[in-house]
Each structure stands twice: as C-alpha cells, then as structure tokens.
Amino acid sequence: MQAAPLPPRIIEKSLVSDRVVIDTVVSKYADHCPLYRQSAILERDSGVELSRQTLDGWVMRVGEFLVPLAEALRQELLRGSYLQADETPVGVQMHDGNGSNHLAYLWQYGRPHGAVVFDFRMGRGREGPKHFLGNFDGLLQSDGYAVYDSVGGPKMVHACCWSHAKRKFVEAVKLHPQDAEAVGIVRLIDELFAIDAEARAANLDHAARHVLRSKKAPPLLEKIKAAVTAARATSLPASALAKAANYTLALWPKLTRFLEYPELELSNNLAENSMRPVALGRKNWITSAASKPDPKSPPSSLSSKPADG
Numbered sequence: 691m692q693a694a695p696l697p698p699r700i701i702e703k704s705l706v707s708d709r710v711v712i713d714t715v716v717s718k719y720a721d722h723c724p725l726y727r728q729s730a731i732l733e734r735d736s737g738v739e740l741s742r743q744t745l746d747g748w749v750m751r752v753g754e755f756l757v758p759l760a761e762a763l764r765q766e767l768l769r770g771s772y773l774q775a776d777e778t779p780v781g782v783q784m785h786d787g788n789g790s791n792h793l794a795y796l797w798q799y800g801r802p803h804g805a806v807v808f809d810f811r812m813g814r815g816r817e818g819p820k821h822f823l824g825n826f827d828g829l830l831q832s833d834g835y836a837v838y839d840s841v842g843g844p845k846m847v848h849a850c851c852w853s854h855a856k857r858k859f860v861e862a863v864k865l866h867p868q869d870a871e872a873v874g875i876v877r878l879i880d881e882l883f884a885i886d887a888e889a890r891a892a893n894l895d896h897a898a899r900h901v902l903r904s905k906k907a908p909p910l911l912e913k914i915k916a917a918v919t920a921a922r923a924t925s926l927p928a929s930a931l932a933k934a935a936n937y938t939l940a941l942w943p944k945l946t947r948f949l950e951y952p953e954l955e956l957s958n959n960l961a962e963n964s965m966r967p968v969a970l971g972r973k974n975w976i977t978s979a980a981s982k983p984d985p986k987s988p989p990s991s992l993s994s995k996p997a998d999g
Contacts, residue, residue: 711748722971771828774961806964831958850944853957858934871921878914900952
C-alpha cells in the first residue's frame, strides 16, 4: 500500500500549515503586528507557545521564495520608460554588543499606478540606486537627494518633485504665518497643481494634459521663479524661506522637465504613498518593542534584521 506524496509546503517536514505561515507574514507586513506580539497572541488565544525566533524563521523562508518574484518585478520596471523613487529609514538590530539599532533604508522604486519594488539597503549611499537601476535609460523622478545623480544609464533623465519643493515653503509659512512672500509662493505652486487637477477632472490622457500644461504652466512658472528668486534675495541666508528658495532654484531644470515629457507627474507623491505602510509599521514596531520587549525570545542568529522582531 502506498500513500500519495505530500504537496510541496513552505516549511517542509513541519507541523505548521502554509496558512499559518502566510497569516504570520500578512500580520507582520500588512497589519503591522510585530512577531513578538503575534507570539503572545498565539499563546493567549490558542495556548500554543511559539517563540519569536521560530516565527522569524518562517518569515525568512517566505522571503527566500519571493526573491525571484521581486527580481522579475524589478526587470519589468526597468523595461519601462518612467520610474519614481524614494527611500525611508528603518531600524535594524545589530548583534555587535552596543545595544543600539543601525539606521538602514528601504528604497522604493515604482511606476505610477503600477508595480512597486522595495530594495533593502544597510545605508543611504549611491550604491543602492546604482545597483537597482543598472543601465535604466528612462525618466527617474525623485526628491533632490544627490545620490540619484550619476546613476542609471547614460540616457537617463532625472526629474524632481514639486511636492518636495512646496513642502519647504510650507515649513517656512509654519514658522512665519504672516510672511507674505512664502504664502504667495505656496499659492502659486498650488495653482500649478491645479492644472493637473483640471486634467484629472476632465479625464485627459497624457497627450491632452500636455497640451493643457503647455498653455497654462509656462507663464505660471515664470511667476514662481521670479517670486522664489526675490524671496531668496530678501531673506536671511539661514532662514527657512531662503533654504526653500535655494532648494527650488538649484533643482529648477529638473522641476520643469514635465514641460518636455507628457507622462511625467508634477510630484512623486505616488511613490511616497507606497511608503505609508512602512511608516505605519515602523511606528508600531518602535513603540511596541520599546514598551514591551519579549523576555522569552533570544535575539535572532542573523547578522541583522528589522528592528520590529
């Protein structure tokens, strides 16, 4: 008598089902529930004792399976003509005895309304985007962080984000709400965004939006540049307004590239939006880990891992 072979499983020769492993990963990354808390919930609700180290092994195993998928998504992105990029810090536990977390980064690369890939790096240097982008020759949109220069292929075009520029003037307004120059610049940038809002309301495609931009944006950009230049000339060099003006004028060619490329968005807000789950999870990880460490689970044997456990 012979038994049919068992179907492949995520954790071979284990009592744990694939459903439990998948639920653990979903709870960690979609519901932002750290592993030490999942371990406590299992013991409380089911009487099952599973250490955080065991759950961590499941997560790492699923990660190994997903590496080829992530690479396939990366190749798909690089075959396109337009990418948005951003990065966010994430704490990593280092087993070097100093008791402090290392500041690592998750780099995000995505196509607007399309695929998104996160690339984990231990630092914020140029090596990360240089490795990920390879010889990418399309449009790359980001903030003004200098590492995005000198990456990609020889024909890559770097564009910048109007939301980041506006944000710096908004910070100046928060410090000095009665500053007419800063308030005026924010209003002018809002008018620029209103052009794209009009295009969205009319359900225009990129070509039609480009026609609308070409008609309305150039005179508005002249007003913005004149106002920003005047603000820089009349502000103290160390003031928030002067810093905002310097940032904007230094990136002006990259901020105005949307006039040349119809598919280019005014901002990389879509990239930032994809970072929100990371920011929410990171906040939960830091708060919960600091308030209630897991006394039963020893540190992972890995050289480094996300600080949420």
